[in-house]
Amino acid sequence: xFLLARKTSELSPADIxxxxxxxxxxxxxxxxxxxxxRQLRAAEDLLxxxxxxxxxxxxxxxxxxxxAARTKAETARYVYIIQREAVGFRNHKFPDLIFPLPPARxxxx
Numbered sequence: 071x072f073l074l075a076r077k078t079s080e081l082s083p084a085d086i087x088x089x090x091x092x093x094x095x096x097x098x099x100x101x102x103x104x105x106x107x108r109q110l111r112a113a114e115d116l117l118x119x120x121x122x123x124x125x126x127x128x129x130x131x132x133x134x135x136x137x138a139a140r141t142k143a144e145t146a147r148y149v150y151i152i153q154r155e156a157v158g159f160r161n162h163k164f165p166d167l168i169f170p171l172p173p174a175r176x177x178x179x
Contacts, residue, residue, distance in 0.1 A: 092157045099146070099153040103169050106139070106146035110172065113139035117175065133177050140174060147171055 081089075113136040120132040147169065151162055 092153075096150075096153045096157055099150040100169075103143070103146040103150045103165075106143040107169060107171070110136075110139040110143040114172065114175070136175065136177070143171060 116132045117136045120129045123129045150165060154162065
């Protein structure tokens with residue numbers, strides 16, 4: 071964001087408002103990513119719990135919950151990266167360290 075390169079004394083009230091809005095949007099995207107990653111971990115735990123379940127419907131429900139949580143986490147991460155780029159961050163090592171997306175599980179078909 072070009073505004074971040076300017077001195078504080080050069081910023082107008084409108085510029086400051088834009089920066090606040092961008093920072094707020096980035097924070098909200100980060101919170102959504104954190105929530106999606108927690109849900110993914112919970113779905114992975116459920117998947118592990120029902121891995122050897124003899125009831126196909128229970129196992130399949132766990133697999134579907136995992137797939138939905140995985141898609142939600144991937145989407146939230148994508149939105150977070152876009153928000154970072156909109157603010158002017160181009161290096162995405164930080165999100166990879168702070169919000170790691172677990173490797174995808176191989177699931178039965």
